[in-house]
Amino acid sequence: xxxxxxxxxxxxxxxxxxxxxxxxxxxxxxxxxxxxxxxxxxxxxxxxxxxxxxxxxxxxxxxxxxxxxxxxxxxxxxxxxxxxxxxxxxxxxxxxxxxxxxxxxxxxxxxxxxxxxxxxxxxxxxxxxxxxxxxxxxxxx
Amino acid sequence: xxxxxxxxxxxxxxxxxxxxxxxxxxxxxxxxxxxxxxxxxxxxxxxxxxxxxxxxxxxxxxxxxxxxxxxxxxxxxxxxxxxxxxxxxxxxxxxxxxxxxxxxxxxxxxxxxxxxxxxxxxxxxxxxxxxxxxxxxxxxx
Amino acid sequence: xxxxxxxxxxxxxxxxxxxxxxxxxxxxxxxxxxxxxxxxxxxxxxxxxxxxxxxxxxxxxxxxxxxxxxxxxxxxxxxxxxxxxxxxxxxxxxxxxxxxxxxxxxxxxxxxxxxxxxxxxxxxxxxxxxxxxxxxxxxxx
Amino acid sequence: xxxxxxxxxxxxxxxxxxxxxxxxxxxxxxxxxxxxxxxxxxxxxxxxxxxxxxxxxxxxxxxxxxxxxxxxxxxxxxxxxxxxxxxxxxxxxxxxxxxxxxxxxxxxxxxxxxxxxxxxxxxxxxxxxxxxxxxxxxxxx
Numbered sequence: 104x105x106x107x108x109x110x111x112x113x114x115x116x117x118x119x120x121x122x123x124x125x126x127x128x129x130x131x132x133x134x135x136x137x138x139x140x141x142x143x144x145x146x147x148x149x150x151x152x153x154x155x156x157x158x159x160x161x162x163x164x165x166x167x168x169x170x171x172x173x174x175x176x177x178x179x180x181x182x183x184x185x186x187x188x189x190x191x192x193x194x195x196x197x198x199x200x201x202x203x204x205x206x207x208x209x210x211x212x213x214x215x216x217x218x219x220x221x222x223x224x225x226x227x228x229x230x231x232x233x234x235x236x237x238x239x240x241x242x243x244x
Numbered sequence: 245x246x247x248x249x250x251x252x253x254x255x256x257x258x259x260x261x262x263x264x265x266x267x268x269x270x271x272x273x274x275x276x277x278x279x280x281x282x283x284x285x286x287x288x289x290x291x292x293x294x295x296x297x298x299x300x301x302x303x304x305x306x307x308x309x310x311x312x313x314x315x316x317x318x319x320x321x322x323x324x325x326x327x328x329x330x331x332x333x334x335x336x337x338x339x340x341x342x343x344x345x346x347x348x349x350x351x352x353x354x355x356x357x358x359x360x361x362x363x364x365x366x367x368x369x370x371x372x373x374x375x376x377x378x379x380x381x382x383x384x385x
Numbered sequence: 386x387x388x389x390x391x392x393x394x395x396x397x398x399x400x401x402x403x404x405x406x407x408x409x410x411x412x413x414x415x416x417x418x419x420x421x422x423x424x425x426x427x428x429x430x431x432x433x434x435x436x437x438x439x440x441x442x443x444x445x446x447x448x449x450x451x452x453x454x455x456x457x458x459x460x461x462x463x464x465x466x467x468x469x470x471x472x473x474x475x476x477x478x479x480x481x482x483x484x485x486x487x488x489x490x491x492x493x494x495x496x497x498x499x500x501x502x503x504x505x506x507x508x509x510x511x512x513x514x515x516x517x518x519x520x521x522x523x524x525x526x
Numbered sequence: 527x528x529x530x531x532x533x534x535x536x537x538x539x540x541x542x543x544x545x546x547x548x549x550x551x552x553x554x555x556x557x558x559x560x561x562x563x564x565x566x567x568x569x570x571x572x573x574x575x576x577x578x579x580x581x582x583x584x585x586x587x588x589x590x591x592x593x594x595x596x597x598x599x600x601x602x603x604x605x606x607x608x609x610x611x612x613x614x615x616x617x618x619x620x621x622x623x624x625x626x627x628x629x630x631x632x633x634x635x636x637x638x639x640x641x642x643x644x645x646x647x648x649x650x651x652x653x654x655x656x657x658x659x660x661x662x663x664x665x666x667x
Contacts, residue, residue: 117557117560117561117564118404118405118410118560118564118574119404119410119412119557119560121404121405122400122401122403122404122405123296123400123403123404123405123407123408123458124301124303124364125405125407126303126364126405128400128401129274129303129304129307130271130272130274130275130278130401131271133270133271133274134271134540134542137271137540137541137542138540141540141541141600150600151541151599151600152599152600155264160265162265162267162270162311162314163270163311164310164311165308165309165310165311166270166307166308166309166311167306167307167308167309168306168307168308169305169306170303170304170305170306170307173303173364176405176574176575177564177573177574177575223265223267223314258416258419258420258423259419259423259433259545259546259551260416260419260545260551260553262545262546263541263542263544263545263546264541264544264545264546264548264549264599266546266548267546269541269542271542275399275401278399278400278401279399282399282400282459291459292400292459293458293459317433317434317546318423318432318433318434405578406583406585406646408585408646411556411585411586411589412553412554412556412557412560413553415552415553415556416553419553437546442547444547444549444552444593444596445552445593446592446593447590447591447592447593448552448589448590448591448593449588449589449590449591450588450589450590451587451588452585452586452587452588452589455585455646505547505549505596
């Protein structure tokens, strides 16, 4: 069995991210997933804005979020991200959101992306940027 | 074949909802899904805040979003919502986001909810509020 | 005394816009002010995206918000906007947020803007687009 | 001349916080001001949620934001916060948002708050919590 390549970053819940149920509003996890994959890519040595300066974008095609327990105001959360598929025009990330103080898993999810040009046309990264593609492929797990 | 009970409402894309890709940021569709199910419930004659004043909440357990085409700033969008499952503690909604000017389907999705008390404990709505349950059940499609 | 040219539009408070104080999170009023000035400009017959397609933007230089009473989930709000200054590169709007069901004034504010090119350099609208400038000037009050 | 008690924290600009002008959407600075004052209060040894568990809230009465230069996606920003007035029911904070990589000042602002009960009635903190009041007063600058 291959090893898993999780990358981690942390966020602290902002007052703005709560709702009147006194927990985090559910859409914010998609924002934190984005923070997670941005940090994953940065930790690979390739800050996301370089994609856009090279003329590529990585829009979301599909997102799934599974809510187990609520996060609350001022909680420190660990956002864990990994690449689960890198093939052709597709890139798929999985995520876990863990409460730092007790390690409880709160939310999981995944997002599916397509490499595109700045005009949002699909692009085969493997042909255009083989080294970058190989780097991402290496961390697929 | 049974008829489908879609409920509709509209939103116009705000500048705040765009991102530097010059399209709508993907997490906003979850916010609009919430606007859609709120309007569905209102159109059934049962404004959502009445749930909370009765002591119930309806947190999201799972969300899925499928992005086909991007919405852009100032687009008028039709948010279509329907109840696809109402059983026991669960309520599931499906959604379609359609661009008003040309009827193009941009995004689809679904959200799964559980009826809970204000302390976020699951509640069997069928027992506690049989009339409300029957009303929701009637529009399941 | 000159007449006042208020323009109105409405928003309904979304669940996402509440916070754990169970009122609207304060930053959202800036988003609604933006909705208000967008509608003002649309009602003048000049949808905002035309500015950007002409090569102009209207970033915010200064914002002030005065919170009198809180808005709550599902409240219908009237956003009233007017042009209070249109001179040279500057455009200033004032706003009132009024609760629809009882006419209570909840929030007031203003935003100061500068006309710029797409590269964010100031632009003298009066020279570049005298008709548009004259139209805005006409509604200054 | 008294010394100034600035407290600092950092944020990194999220994709969600950008808009189609390809800069940070202006309302986000109010969210970061909140992050700044939360950290200020935490650094004083008094996490904000303790206010709410004691039965106090600190809603915003007035906010002013001055935008000098835009922040962009992935910028690291230093949020500097200080207490500029602590008197009776009022607490006023000032803020500076500085770009970390070159120290350029991007945005300044202030927020005015009132101490209230959980029902949003004004509360004289000096009488109810003299030690906490004295602590805040000590850092007024």
